[in-house]
Amino acid sequence: MEQTESKVETTVFERVVSRFNIAAEKLGLDDGIYQVLLTPDREIGLAIPVQMDNARLKVFQAYRVQHNLARGPSYGGIRYAPDVTLDQIRALAVWMTWKCAVVKIPFGGAQGGIVCDPKTLSRTELEKITRRYTASLIDTLGPERDVAGPDITTDEKVMAWIMDTYSMHVRHTVTAVVTGKSLALGGTVGWREATGRGCKIVCDRALTRFNMKPENTRVIIQGFGNVGSMAARILHESGYLVVGASDITGGIYDPWGIDVTQLIAHAEEAKTVVGFPDTDAISGAELLQQPCEILLPAATENQITIHNADKIKARIICEGADEPTAPEADEILYDKRIFIIPDLLANSGGVTVSYFEWVQDRQGYFWNLKTVNDRLEEIMLNSFDTVASYADRHGVDMRIAAYMLAIDRVAYATRARGIYA
Ligand code: NAD
Numbered sequence: 026m027e028q029t030e031s032k033v034e035t036t037v038f039e040r041v042v043s044r045f046n047i048a049a050e051k052l053g054l055d056d057g058i059y060q061v062l063l064t065p066d067r068e069i070g071l072a073i074p075v076q077m078d079n080a081r082l083k084v085f086q087a088y089r090v091q092h093n094l095a096r097g098p099s100y101g102g103i104r105y106a107p108d109v110t111l112d113q114i115r116a117l118a119v120w121m122t123w124k125c126a127v128v129k130i131p132f133g134g135a136q137g138g139i140v141c142d143p144k145t146l147s148r149t150e151l152e153k154i155t156r157r158y159t160a161s162l163i164d165t166l167g168p169e170r171d172v173a174g175p176d177i178t179t180d181e182k183v184m185a186w187i188m189d190t191y192s193m194h195v196r197h198t199v200t201a202v203v204t205g206k207s208l209a210l211g212g213t214v215g216w217r218e219a220t221g222r223g224c225k226i227v228c229d230r231a232l233t234r235f236n237m238k239p240e241n242t243r244v245i246i247q248g249f250g251n252v253g254s255m256a257a258r259i260l261h262e263s264g265y266l267v268v269g270a271s272d273i274t275g276g277i278y279d280p281w282g283i284d285v286t287q288l289i290a291h292a293e294e295a296k297t298v299v300g301f302p303d304t305d306a307i308s309g310a311e312l313l314q315q316p317c318e319i320l321l322p323a324a325t326e327n328q329i330t331i332h333n334a335d336k337i338k339a340r341i342i343c344e345g346a347d348e349p350t351a352p353e354a355d356e357i358l359y360d361k362r363i364f365i366i367p368d369l370l371a372n373s374g375g376v377t378v379s380y381f382e383w384v385q386d387r388q389g390y391f392w393n394l395k396t397v398n399d400r401l402e403e404i405m406l407n408s409f410d411t412v413a414s415y416a417d418r419h420g421v422d423m424r425i426a427a428y429m430l431a432i433d434r435v436a437y438a439t440r441a442r443g444i445y446a
Contacts, residue, residue: 223374
């Protein structure tokens, strides 16, 4: 059992490193900077003792990894899941550094995690775990040091507990220590749909590049959670033809287009996209292989692999999910001339609007939805154009260009600051 787990752990980090290595080689990164950029600044392991509802004590293992602080304070989610491991948290922290650098927001990457199964915990137990975790990290977190955000199974309620605990310790209210808060506590408008909206913005830019029109663009969306359903809704509202969608339970397909507003209502009610009237039922795996112009994976990692990459018929893949494409599949897709808008760029709308939340909290002045969406659009379009011209200039695909750009920016900041000894 332990052996299997450690193999999986290594693989998560290895995937991050394998693409980093390709980009680092193309950039001619020297060994010293290579080591600095791949080694996390700080890795903290914590024991979180909690008195459970049955009065027994239980200890939860927890982590916070700050990968790189060269371009600003670190930022990253906190995940509560039974399969959290230090290796996975480290990989996510490294990855967040590149994501922030691609969209040029002044954060480095971090990630936190607690090994627990929130489904089996009461609200009181979750609150105790969260508050103790925050108190243990009181010298680590902070708006100018390390900003936390939600991730798998952590939500605005968890963010409120972190904000409150931190504020109690420092004796004044500090909203900017976390993002993803409710509006009442210093959250921002536009946050919930930011990742999906970001996907739509980069799809628009890709269409311009290929002289395509939304009304002739069929979209298939894998995963119908926050990212998938929001992207589907905004694409649909912008005239794209959403012809297929899937979730963990299965998929639906209609080559003439699906009414996404009604599909969202159906999915909310039925807890599945399956059974949506006047569509064909299709397996999730088959759906990926249907003809379309844009395939938008928004479910989990490793969905496009060497086993199905050659069967994909899309012209463009917009990676809403993190790491939906296995590194070995990249070459197959490249040979098929499929244009990939890589995850580092495509799903960075979420972290960008989290940054907007931090900015607004620190200003104490809140923007309206139009301002948030306009500034998101400006950043996403600039980032797309910079990655695309980097790709053209260096003769690499969009993914490697995104990595190169990010690594170049962090390496530049590291060199510009110099190494303090
Ligand atoms: P979510 O939990 O809200 O939704 C995930 C969806 O994927 C669900 O509909 C689920 O049923 C479906 N799914 C899971 N496995 C599937 C499979 N094998 N086939 C088809 N559907 C499957 O999650 P989310 O917040 O929408 O995140 C989705 C992905 O996007 C994740 O990789 C996440 O890391 C990434 N991401 C999310 C955000 C964000 O703002 N939420 C930001 C950046 C990246």
